[in-house]
Amino acid sequence: AAEIFYEDDADLSIIQGRKVAVIGYGSQGHAHALSLRDSGVDVRVGLLEGSKSRSKATDEGLRVVTPAQAAAEADLIMILTPDHIQRHVYAADIEPNLTAGKALAFGHGFNIRYGYIKPPADVDVILIAPKGPGHLVRREFVNGKGVPDLIAVEQDYTGGAQALALSYAAAIGGARAGVIKTTFTEETETDLFGEQAVLCGGASRLIQTGFETLTAAGYQPEIAYFEVLHELKLIVDLMYEGGIAKQRWSVSDTAEYGDYVSGPRVIDEHVAKNMQGVLADIQDGTFAARFIADQDAGAPEFKKFRAEQEAHPIEETGRKLRGLMSWVKSDDDYTGTAAR
Ligand code: NDP
Ligand code: MG
Ligand code: MG
Numbered sequence: 001a002a003e004i005f006y007e008d009d010a011d012l013s014i015i016q017g018r019k020v021a022v023i024g025y026g027s028q029g030h031a032h033a034l035s036l037r038d039s040g041v042d043v044r045v046g047l048l049e050g051s052k053s054r055s056k057a058t059d060e061g062l063r064v065v066t067p068a069q070a071a072a073e074a075d076l077i078m079i080l081t082p083d084h085i086q087r088h089v090y091a092a093d094i095e096p097n098l099t100a101g102k103a104l105a106f107g108h109g110f111n112i113r114y115g116y117i118k119p120p121a122d123v124d125v126i127l128i129a130p131k132g133p134g135h136l137v138r139r140e141f142v143n144g145k146g147v148p149d150l151i152a153v154e155q156d157y158t159g160g161a162q163a164l165a166l167s168y169a170a171a172i173g174g175a176r177a178g179v180i181k182t183t184f185t186e187e188t189e190t191d192l193f194g195e196q197a198v199l200c201g202g203a204s205r206l207i208q209t210g211f212e213t214l215t216a217a218g219y220q221p222e223i224a225y226f227e228v229l230h231e232l233k234l235i236v237d238l239m240y241e242g243g244i245a246k247q248r249w250s251v252s253d254t255a256e257y258g259d260y261v262s263g264p265r266v267i268d269e270h271v272a273k274n275m276q277g278v279l280a281d282i283q284d285g286t287f288a289a290r291f292i293a294d295q296d297a298g299a300p301e302f303k304k305f306r307a308e309q310e311a312h313p314i315e316e317t318g319r320k321l322r323g324l325m326s327w328v329k330s331d332d333d334y335t336g337t338a339a340r
Pocket of ligand 2 (some may be wrong): 108191195
């Protein structure tokens, strides 16, 4: 069984005694930097001159310096730029400042797992990966709660790498919810699989296919949107609270019976085979190589996919309906597809 740690297992004074650099101030970066600061940690944010994120960080009273200066000042460097940019930031700004005994930290194991970053042997290499989007990580911290974190140690030069990772997790609220020990390999492969097969890829495609099936059969798109997208949140909330069993307890007997009869018809054995194929591409590096090659070429495939997907009719229907539901709002800085 997994090893799980809580607040009593963590020594917050370890991270409070370190100088921390958070490189990047996006979804995860803002959550880490602000919550570390609020936990009494000496934190600076590393951002390039002219970065869009600079004013957001300075408006919160954080000290912002260049990534190179942040890495030079700090003895724990947390890289929270997009995964495909990390090796460039590492080579240009971090590696030259990564002296013996410092700690290099990640929010996702991608670059270590696939060998895009190869740290020297005389540093600690640790992972603190919140299991939720950055905006939720910060919101829960502010509410006195936390999103669970995974921690891992790839290199333990100082002998204190795990205690350091646990202390960091406590400072961003993770230990309030639970900190689970894993490895860079397990975190990376399961995170990619989860988001591709179920959370993002699987769920998005399931919803779109339901919408397409109903509208192609002549049903109104507004009705289809409510039935296959809007109500999904209510269902997921029940699963989150009490598992699939609580969701089945709460829905009507009609819905529960339909679940048993039609669920396996929709998600049949082909889907399991397809998922195994997705997992194989993650494990052998095929997915990582495709993603990085596309990004290095200016992301033509990624941009094409994004444009095609944003044009799906469910998005237009959703924009119209959400405009009518004043209580459906987002507290982050997403302003809709037009802003991209
Ligand atoms: P975002 O895309 O939200 O944020 C990127 C940040 O990095 C921006 O502030 C950007 O600045 C900055 N940046 C870009 N290039 C550089 C550079 N060369 N030097 C310094 N800063 C730079 O990233 P995420 O928060 O989504 O992802 C960060 C890491 O966290 C990834 O490893 C990801 O896998 C992991 N993770 C993300 C989760 C999430 O909730 N999104 C969940 C768990 C893990 P600018 O504004 O100028 O572009
Ligand atoms: Mg991920
Ligand atoms: Mg219904």
